[in-house]
Amino acid sequence: MTEMNKQWLLKSRPVGEPTPDNFELAESPVSEPAEGQFLVKVIYMSLDPYMRGRMNASKSYAVSAELGQPMTGSGVGVVVKSRHKGFAEGDYVMGMTNWQSYWLSDGTGVMKLDPARAPISTAVGVLGMPGLTAYVGLLDIGQPKEGETVVVAAASGAVGSVVGQVAKIKGARAVGIAGSKEKCDFVEKELGFDICLNYKDPDFVAKLHEACPKGIDVYFENVGGAVFEAVFPLMNDFARIPLCGRIANYNMTADPEGPNKLPAFFGDMLVKRMTLQGFIISDRYNRLPDFLRDMGAWVAAGEVKYKEDIVKGIEKAPEAFIGLLKGANFGKLLVQVSDDPTRK
């Protein structure tokens, strides 16, 4: 029986919120590797908020996904056939596998993984792109100093959870924001943030004020919207805003209703001498060796913890992704496409 490759194709571009109709599941026989190629059976597919931008035709920081082509993204898998000298059958790898169950690679951008060092799934999580995003954004742009206050939303998520824990390692106060009591409890008790607030709480703004008695020095911006509105007035002089994402705006189809808050924003940025800097992690891979050294040690020592939200079955990818944009996940969202032989 021919082995089949299941692929999620981008069927149509969403207007606003993506719907299941924007995706199409296709099946085709698995390709044979040519000379210099190898075939990867995907184990975990990573789902990340940035993928929403790739569904648009308009310019984002990543090249758009093409209509009729597989959704783009990274994943982790095992080499099942190889005609490439550098990769052998049984090797665990991380690469741009896209949303599919089998991936043919020539080795470009592929990283070999050692399951003895860390669970292979972490290569797209705490020890991968999301972890690096948190590390670079916080340390290189946010530059928290001892005793300063760092605020991050989506605090139980793949990026936010690392931001707060690294802030603590650097001696700062870590204030998390998340979308449920359960998430907040986890962020405080398991991740060790000083406090975590539920933005759905009717007293959220007042509680944030209380939680930041000395104001906010670093706001790691990954959500935008109402959270930004609550945070911004509390920013201190010389505060830094690493701008990583704005999940609240990803489905925006037009400028929201007025008033226009941009002029007042500039006024505050000036009066408080603040810095706002957008960054995209693919520009910053020069920091990968430092990151792997530090984060590898922190994770090994239990100083940085992580939580994974594993959805089983490639069929569920669109639904899980749509949920991710609404904060339905709890931890780093992965789709498990096939068995993980390394996990006990």
Added chain:
Amino acid sequence: MTEMNKQWLLKSRPVGEPTPDNFELAESPVSEPAEGQFLVKVIYMSLDPYMRGRMNASKSYAVSAELGQPMTGSGVGVVVKSRHKGFAEGDYVMGMTNWQSYWLSDGTGVMKLDPARAPISTAVGVLGMPGLTAYVGLLDIGQPKEGETVVVAAASGAVGSVVGQVAKIKGARAVGIAGSKEKCDFVEKELGFDICLNYKDPDFVAKLHEACPKGIDVYFENVGGAVFEAVFPLMNDFARIPLCGRIANYNMTADPEGPNKLPAFFGDMLVKRMTLQGFIISDRYNRLPDFLRDMGAWVAAGEVKYKEDIVKGIEKAPEAFIGLLKGANFGKLLVQVSDDPTRK
């Protein structure tokens, strides 16, 4: 006959645009210096856009001026009586003279001037706070590289004129924006910018596009409003926006009508990985020695030119200041309060 000190007091706080009614001219006998003090006869009063912020009760980056007290500001004058060891009659000085014709000082923050080295008026212009603002904002935040494009508005003004000329010295393309053909001609022909555009031109947006064929790498923000709206879409990846002022918004009393452009602004900042940094020059006086060395040499060599707009008579200060906020001045705006014996 007792010598009288004329002072412009802040009579009331403006709502929106300042009016002559917000100011009151008071006269009182000139004070005698006590031990450790000296009396300065003011020659030039500097008028600068930041003073608008000081007229507000609300927090600005400078302490508010007090109602019934003299308007704050710097100026240049000559010591006419001294009981201070460090300052002698006949010394020319620059300091926080405020809006008045005589100033009693204990020497705090006072700089002695050598009329043989540079005209004394430049101590509040190209060799003073406005020049330092341009120097620090452009070089430390804007960081223009050879071949990059730098855009600055109010290009014939005290700060903008220096920004473009220093950009040229650093090998960048300098694109100025100003409010009349006369100003633009001056900026191109006298100051040596590559091009200067009149923002009142109906084709301004299209002309700006043409003037920046390789996009914009540094936008020195000192005006905001329609100029910002025209400039921002042309910004390149990794562009820098030193935020020095927003004269178009200084008289704003409420957020302007919608739509709300802030979320889209964040989207662009992220996708293009741009940096916006507010700065206030009083935080950056550590750069004064470098500035005085470089700018002194550039002015002496004619590499940086400057233009002064001198209004005669302290009585005209409010009118001149109100005009400044509308761009009525042409060059660094000074009020000449008394004769300048150093000027031929």
